[in-house]
């Protein structure tokens with residue numbers, strides 16, 4: 001056994017150190033797959049992280065695995081269902097995770113197509129609407145149900161990038177093939193129907209997009225998101241020393257959470273994180289449900 005940077009790696013995993021970098025005293029080791037957790041014999045606590053390069057012994061685990069939250073949850077043998085206390089005071093059992101497919105794309109307009117009168121680029125625009133949505137191409141009704149889109153200048157200058165409200169993957173979470181992920185997935189890709197819907201919604205929101213549907217850049221895009229039972233994040237400690245950050249696809253809203261989690265691990269509980277504990281389900285202390293078609297707004 002050899003000690004490195006405060007962590008103990010067994011001899012099988014020492015190769016892992018070849019692919020590490022250090023920043024602000026933190027060692028980042030890339031290209032390693034977590035395959036399981038080693039548990040203590042006298043407690044539930046995790047004593048080591050099993051990887052495809054051997055076991056890394058540890059005192060504390062922090063998991064922030066985005067769409068792979070399900071895999072870590074399963075490796076930790078946490079419950080497949082959550083018990084939720086309803087407004088009626090009765091307990092309801094529901095699947096722990098639900099996958100949603102986020103559809104996104106780019107319309108190949110000029111890079112400054114959305115530039116504002118003051119010459120600056122606009123913020124992200126997000127519109128939810130119950131107005132009937134008609135195809136900008138065929139003028140046929142696309143939907144008369146609530147719909148939502150977001151859009152912003154594409155970060156690579158390819159035009160305007162954005163998406164629609166995602167759809168629920170109609171499978172038990174354990175049946176969903178998360179890998180290969182994103183644009184490499186043969187199963188979960190943005191559909192043809194997205195092109196018409198998103199471009200028509202853009203034209204509905206801003207006249208300058210009218211007649212531009214043909215500029216949609218076809219190609220793989222989008223990706224899966226792993227949602228908690230109420231689609232809000234979970235920040236909590238499990239099995240004594242495993243801290244789980246299950247972001248439920250809330251993205252930029254997670255900025256700052258790392259520092260709060262670090263403080264919690266060191267013993268200072270955060271009032272901001274408290275409402276996001278796992279036991280909110282059995283206590284019936286869920287977050288308000290929005291009317292938006294997006295699970296994260």
Ligand SMILES: Cc1cc2nc3c(=O)[nH]c(=O)nc-3n(C[C@H](O)[C@H](O)[C@H](O)COP(=O)(O)OP(=O)(O)OC[C@H]3O[C@@H](n4cnc5c(N)ncnc54)[C@H](O)[C@@H]3O)c2cc1C
Nearest residue numbers: 033034064065066067068102222223224247249250251252
């Ligand atoms: C299509 C799409 C568009 C989005 N657009 C936006 C946006 O515009 N703005 C925004 O704020 N948010 C956006 N989000 C949400 C945002 O991407 C996520 O909320 C965020 O990336 C979650 O961060 P994370 O660090 O928790 O997980 P991730 O960023 O997903 O990181 C998890 C990491 O764990 C690694 N991993 C998984 N399994 C293992 C394993 N077994 N062993 C080791 N490592 C493993 C993965 O490789 C990955 O690097 C989008 C999400 C999707 C799917």
